[in-house]
Amino acid sequence: MPGAIHAEGLVKTFGDVRALDGVDLDVPEGTVLGLLGPNGAGKTTAVRCLTTLLRPDSGHATVAGIDVVKHPNQVRRSIGLSGQFAAVDEYLTGRENLQMVGELYQMKAKAAKARAAELLERFHLADAGDRTAKTYSGGMRRRLDLAAALVVSPPVMFMDEPTTGLDPRNRQELWDVIQELVAGGTTLLLTTQYLEEADHLAHDICVVDHGRVIARGTADELKARTGGERVEVVVHDRAHLASGAEILAAFGKGGQVTTEQHTRRLTVPVTGGAKLLAEVIRELDARGIEIDDIGLRRPTLDDVFLSLTGHRAEEEKKDEAGPEAEDSPKDTKETSK
Amino acid sequence: MSTVSQAAEARVPAVSGGFGSAVRDCLVVARRNLVRMVRIPEVLIFGMIQPVMFVVLFTYVFGGSIQVGGSLSTSAYREFLMAGIFAQTVTFATAGAGAGIAEDMHKGLIDRFRSLPMARGAVLTGRTLADLVQTALTLVVLAGVALLVGWRVHTNAGKVLLGFLLLLLLGYAFSWIGALIGLTVRTPEAATSGGLIWLFPLTFISNAFVDANKMPTFLRHIAEWNPFSTTVQACRELFGNLPPGYRTPDAWPMQHPVLASVLWSLVILVLFRTLAVRKYRKGSA
Numbered sequence: 076m077p078g079a080i081h082a083e084g085l086v087k088t089f090g091d092v093r094a095l096d097g098v099d100l101d102v103p104e105g106t107v108l109g110l111l112g113p114n115g116a117g118k119t120t121a122v123r124c125l126t127t128l129l130r131p132d133s134g135h136a137t138v139a140g141i142d143v144v145k146h147p148n149q150v151r152r153s154i155g156l157s158g159q160f161a162a163v164d165e166y167l168t169g170r171e172n173l174q175m176v177g178e179l180y181q182m183k184a185k186a187a188k189a190r191a192a193e194l195l196e197r198f199h200l201a202d203a204g205d206r207t208a209k210t211y212s213g214g215m216r217r218r219l220d221l222a223a224a225l226v227v228s229p230p231v232m233f234m235d236e237p238t239t240g241l242d243p244r245n246r247q248e249l250w251d252v253i254q255e256l257v258a259g260g261t262t263l264l265l266t267t268q269y270l271e272e273a274d275h276l277a278h279d280i281c282v283v284d285h286g287r288v289i290a291r292g293t294a295d296e297l298k299a300r301t302g303g304e305r306v307e308v309v310v311h312d313r314a315h316l317a318s319g320a321e322i323l324a325a326f327g328k329g330g331q332v333t334t335e336q337h338t339r340r341l342t343v344p345v346t347g348g349a350k351l352l353a354e355v356i357r358e359l360d361a362r363g364i365e366i367d368d369i370g371l372r373r374p375t376l377d378d379v380f381l382s383l384t385g386h387r388a389e390e391e392k393k394d395e396a397g398p399e400a401e402d403s404p405k406d407t408k409e410t411s412k
Numbered sequence: 413m414s415t416v417s418q419a420a421e422a423r424v425p426a427v428s429g430g431f432g433s434a435v436r437d438c439l440v441v442a443r444r445n446l447v448r449m450v451r452i453p454e455v456l457i458f459g460m461i462q463p464v465m466f467v468v469l470f471t472y473v474f475g476g477s478i479q480v481g482g483s484l485s486t487s488a489y490r491e492f493l494m495a496g497i498f499a500q501t502v503t504f505a506t507a508g509a510g511a512g513i514a515e516d517m518h519k520g521l522i523d524r525f526r527s528l529p530m531a532r533g534a535v536l537t538g539r540t541l542a543d544l545v546q547t548a549l550t551l552v553v554l555a556g557v558a559l560l561v562g563w564r565v566h567t568n569a570g571k572v573l574l575g576f577l578l579l580l581l582l583g584y585a586f587s588w589i590g591a592l593i594g595l596t597v598r599t600p601e602a603a604t605s606g607g608l609i610w611l612f613p614l615t616f617i618s619n620a621f622v623d624a625n626k627m628p629t630f631l632r633h634i635a636e637w638n639p640f641s642t643t644v645q646a647c648r649e650l651f652g653n654l655p656p657g658y659r660t661p662d663a664w665p666m667q668h669p670v671l672a673s674v675l676w677s678l679v680i681l682v683l684f685r686t687l688a689v690r691k692y693r694k695g696s697a
Contacts, residue, residue, distance in 0.1 A: 126527050130694075151529040162520035166448045178440045179530045181433055207451065223524065 077137060078103040079231050079262035080125060085134035087120050094120040095131065096286035102264055102279070104230075107257055109277030110266040111376065117286040118266035119159065122235045125264065126156050139231050152180075155224035159236045163219050165209040169200050172208060176223045187226075194222040198252070214245030221252065232256065234265045238272060250275060270376030280376070282383060290383050294376065301374045301382045304348065306355055308341045311365040316341065322358050326351060339367070434531035441525075441538020442545075445512065449546060459508065460550050463501040464557050470497065470621065471561050480623045480655045487562055488655040494563045495575075495647035496620030499640060501554055502583030503615065505547045506590035507607030512539055513594030514603035526692075533689045540587040547583040551576060566652030575650035578673050582643045585677040588684035595691045620644050625661060636663035639676035645669035 080102040087095040094117045102108040110118045123129035125136055127147035136143045139153040163172045170191050177187030195204040198218040203211060208219060217237065224232065237253065238246040253276055257263055267273050273280050274294045282290040282297070290297060306326065310319050319341050320332045327343035334341055345351055352371050359366060449456055470493050480492045513536065516522045525535045555563075555576075565572050594603045617634050618624065624635040635641050646669035648654045665672035 123523075128523055128526050148529050151527055154527065156524070156527040158520050158523055162524040164444065164448070164521060165519075166451045167444065171444075171447065175440060175444055176524075176528065179437060179525070179528045179534075181436075181529070 077101060077140070078106075079140075080108070080136075080138050080264055082121075082125065082136040083134055085121065085124055085136060086132045087117075087124060087129065088132055093286050095124065095134075097134070098283070098286070098288055100264075100281060100288070102262055104262050105257070105260050106278040107253075107263040107265060107276055109273030109280045110264065110283055111268075111270065111273045111280055111380075112266075112283035113268060116283045118283055119235055120286075121283070122156075122233050122264065122266060126154055126233050127151060152227075153229055153231055155227070155229040155232045157221045157224040157232070157234045157237055159239060163208045163216060163223060166207055168205050168207050169195055169211070169215075169219050169222075170204040172219060173223055173226060176226045180227045182227070190226055194225065198222045214241055214248065217241060217245070217249060218252070221249070225256070228261075230260075230262060232261050232263045234263065236266055236268065239268070246272075270380065274376055282380065284384050290379070297376065297379045298374045301378050303344065303346060303374070305342050305344050305372045305374075306352060307368075307370050307372045308355070308359070308366055309368040310339050310341065311367050313339055315364045318362065319359065319364050322362065322364075323355070326355055326358075342372075345371075434534060437531040437534035438537040438541060441534055442541040443538075445539055445542030446545060449542065455508070456546060456549065459504070459546065460553050462504070463497055463550065463554050466497050466500070467494070467554065467557055467561060474621075478622065480658065490562050491564065491651075491653040492623075492648065492655050493621065494558045495644045495651060495653055496615075496618075497558075498551060498554060498579050498647065499582065499644045500611075500615045500620060501550055502547050502579050503586045503611055503640065504608070505543045505583045506586045506593070506611065507604050508546065509540055509543045509587040509590030510594035510597075510603035510607035511590075511600045512543075513591055514597055515600040517595065518598075518600060522692075532693050533685070536588075536591045536685075536688055536692055540584060540591060543587045543590075544580060544584050547587075548580060551579060563653075567650060571650040571652075574670070575647040578643050578646050578650075578670065578677070581677045581681075582639070582673065585681035585684070588681055588688055592684050592688040592691065595688060614638065614640055618644065623658070625659060632661075633663070636661050636666050639673075639680065641665070642669050642672040642676055646673040 078101045080100060082098060082100040085095045085098040085100075086093070096117070098117070098121055100108065100110075100121070110121060112118050120129065124131045125138055125143060127143050127150050130144060138150045141149045141153065143150050163169075164175075167175065173191035173194055174184075174187045177190050178184060180187075182190065192201075192204075195201045198221070200215060200218060200222070203215060208216060211219065221234075221237070224234075234253070238249050241249065250272070253263070253265070257276075263276075265273075265276060278293065280292065280294055280297060281288045290300070292300075306323065308319060308323065310316055313336070316334055316336070316339060320334055323332045323341055323343040326345055326347075332341055332343045349371065352369070356366075356369060359369075471490050475486050475489050475493070478489050480489050513522075516525075516535075522535065590603075590607050593606050597603050597606050617627075617631055618638045618641040619635055620640065624632055624641065627635055642665040645660075645666055649669060654660075660666055665676075
């Protein structure tokens with residue numbers, strides 16, 4: 076049975092750019108799928124197709140069992156969308172924003188009002204509820220935007236880069252809200268550039284690059300692909316790098332030790348976990364090599380991205396200044412003309 | 413924070429759609445735009461200052477040197493002029509609608525609206541209705557200023573009211589041109605200038621400020637069929653502001669200006685509303 080969000084072979088082109096190049100997705104009910112990739116990878120385009128904002132050129136998608144192309148208005152009843160840009164009206168108060176959204180979901184004015192009050196309370200915005208959204212901080216706006224997406228408690232939620240640009244405290248707060256939501260049974264598709272975020276929130280992850288899904292699986296499965304754990308040692312004295320590397324080589328699986336001269340760091344892939352780490356420490360100690368730091372390092376999703384694409388997720392963002400082209404609403408328009 | 417399950421009671425009502433809810437959607441959006449208008453009063457105020465300046469400038473700077481019809485009196489031009497300025501003012505609502513919609517697109521609000529199960533034309537209709545209210549307010553102020561500088565009507569209240577209704581209809585039709593521009597351009601700034609540039613030739617190659625009879629033949633034909641001219645001519649007739657000795661051109665719209673004005677406005681309204689709503693539905697991105 077297809078999941079609450081299901082897509083097969085989604086293609087969307089803007090001029091020469093294939094923003095989506097045959098994307099398949101399936102999100103079982105009550106789970107979270109993280110769509111992970113750099114700017115311009117096609118994440119936002121995928122969300123826009125699934126939320127009926129954009130019509131795919133080809134392919135097929137259902138949300139809550141409803142075809143997004145054939146019955147967009149029915150899909151809209153079952154979804155909540157929280158965007159990359161906090162889509163609230165700055166000149167309305169938080170309360171007015173939520174009330175307006177409720178009324179546009181065809182709620183009665185009184186019910187919309189009650190719901191707005193409830194959501195303001197829940198998102199810690201009650202005190203600011205009667206101030207215009209213009210006066211809100213970035214985090215507050217984001218919470219208001221999320222609240223607007225939750226006015227009718229939709230069974231399926233889409234969040235496009237929910238925490239981009241937020242400070243760590245606000246990010247953590249938003250994560251808590253999202254986790255609470257999912258605990259309540261909501262199905263969620265979330266896009267992010269932050270590997271940590273996908274790791275933290277998503278049950279399954281699809282890594283997207285150039286409009287294609289290049290890898291999928293749980294965070295652990297993806298990490299396992301990059302070759303498991305490594306021991307990392309920072310020696311105190313640069314002169315000890317060579318002898319340290321020799322010792323590590325003996326513990327390493329393939330014996331390949333990476334040496335970073337300037338940070339005095341040695342890395343080697345291992346199997347054996349904590350027990351092995353203890354042995355490494357004893358051996359180094361026995362040979363009189365003083366260490367500043369030692370640790371067992373599990374691969375991050377950044378390592379996964381690097382090994383899959385040959386570049387780091389964060390780097391690409393800086394390299395290609397333009398690629399926002401395909402992800403930001405104002406520029407997509409340009410290409411669709 | 414309270415639990416999520418508590419919220420689950422707020423579900424989308426099963427029944428929706430239909431004409432009643434479409435009207436309600438339009439009104440909800442219109443109310444939102446009116447609230448904004450009250451909170452950003454400078455938009456309304458500047459929108460009023462401009463036509464008031466036109467009234468004053470044209471009356472006192474050009475008024476002495478422009479003769480219309482057979483009359484040599486300056487008050488004849490003053491009365492002749494006002495319908496032109498009223499009509500120009502209502503068409504300037506185009507820029508407001510365009511800029512507002514472009515800004516909503518830019519900020520992502522249009523995406524929010526498009527993801528909601530609301531009537532498709534409601535975002536644009538709500539916006540244009542709010543602009544209509546703004547236009548009406550501007551006209552009231554402008555008429556007051558016109559009275560102060562010596563404009564008078566010489567007919568009955570019914571005709572004067574009809575004249576103002578024609579002006580509002582023209583303004584409403586033009587705001588849909590603005591809506592289409594707003595959905596097409598990329599920034600609010602572009603929508604403002606894009607909403608204004610073509611209005612200048614449109615309002616100047618018309619009978620709004622001068623007697624079109626005196627234009628070269630080619631321009632005169634354009635001016636006589638210009639939708640803008642028909643409303644101006646209709647208002648002059650309805651206000652009793654045609655100068656003595658003025659010869660009404662033979663062109664059909666000039667001979668039947670009220671009917672022509674209604675027809676033109678309806679054609680513009682239907683055409684641009686259809687185009688704008690289609691563009692909105694299709695998605696601008």
